[in-house]
Amino acid sequence: MTYRAFVDGQEGTTGLRIHEYLAQRDDIEVLRIAADKRKDAAERARLLNAADVAFLCLPDAAAREAAALVTNPKTCLIDASTAHRTAPGWVFGLPELAAGQRERLRTSKRISNPGCHASAFILLLRPLVDAGLVPADLPISASSITGYSGGGKKMIEQYEAGGDARLDAPRPYALTLSHKHVPEMMAHTGLTVPPVFMPIVGGFYKGLSVSVPLHLSQLKAGTTPEALQSVFRHHYEGERFIRVMPVRDPAALADTFFDVQAANDTNRVDIFVFANDTQAILMARLDNLGKGASGAAVQSMNVHLGIDEARGL
Secondary structure (H helix, E strand, O other): OOEEEEEEOOOOHHHHHHHHHHHOOOOEEEEOOOHHHOOOHHHHHHHHHHOOEEEEOOOHHHHHHHHHHOOOOOOEEEEOOOOOOOOOOOEEOOOOOOOOHHHHHHHOOEEEOOOHHHHHHHHHHHHHHHOOOOOOOOOOEEEEEEEHHHHHHHHHHHHHHOOOHHHHOOEEOOOOOOOOOHHHHHHOOOOOOOOEEEEEEEOOOOOEEEEEEEEHHHOOOOOOHHHHHHHHHHHOOOOOOEEEOOOOOHHHHHOOOOOOOOOOOOOOEEEEEEEOOOEEEEEEEEOOOHHHHHHHHHHHHHHHHOOOOOOOO
């Protein structure tokens, strides 16, 4: 069976990558809009309503406007913006989130694609909150280092143009402590206290790793690093795109420095627990353009359509 897909906002980083995934498929007919009609609401509405699955790769306000153009009850929207990630009636596009999430994705016509930082953070914290090892009201801090492609076209052009020595060093940002991913990081982990979150952009194209430091004494009594890793192994058992690494992963420690880019060009998430007797650092690594954006959107499409979840990924 062939399905029809349309990408509204196909010229952006996420939209282009989705097109690359879909171009390899013989079960997907990609509907395309003429360059001179990209801002034509009537033509966009026609294509949105003609699609079995429509991807919204747009700024938040434009994504809300596009969603309002859809009147066909059979069209499934997958929104890559921040607009609907905590909105009622929209299902969060993270199949590995919890039991029953895939069924919700199959039956919903409104799917919100997770943010890149949020995906890694949620995959680290949700299992531990659900298992009771991390109290929901525990103040959590997290940092994330990511490649510059996460900043979109303008940032990519800035880095690739060169000539600015400031770009040679990692750049912390969102220092107002109001990063747009924080609401979904709370909503989909069960945390009741906003995490202190600091993202950092580096001078490499893609790759992302979120780190969450923990004092074991603040967790459920008796929690060990091995218990943390055991929860991850149980929660993600059988998941094709989640790889839970050994506690104090010997290969990572042998390299001395953590490789943020080792999951690039995959739809995989690697989960680590580094620890001593009293502290732990949880780390999740992914490709910010793959599982952190376009790959996640295609995975949700596959789940929704009831086809092999890994097809094209």
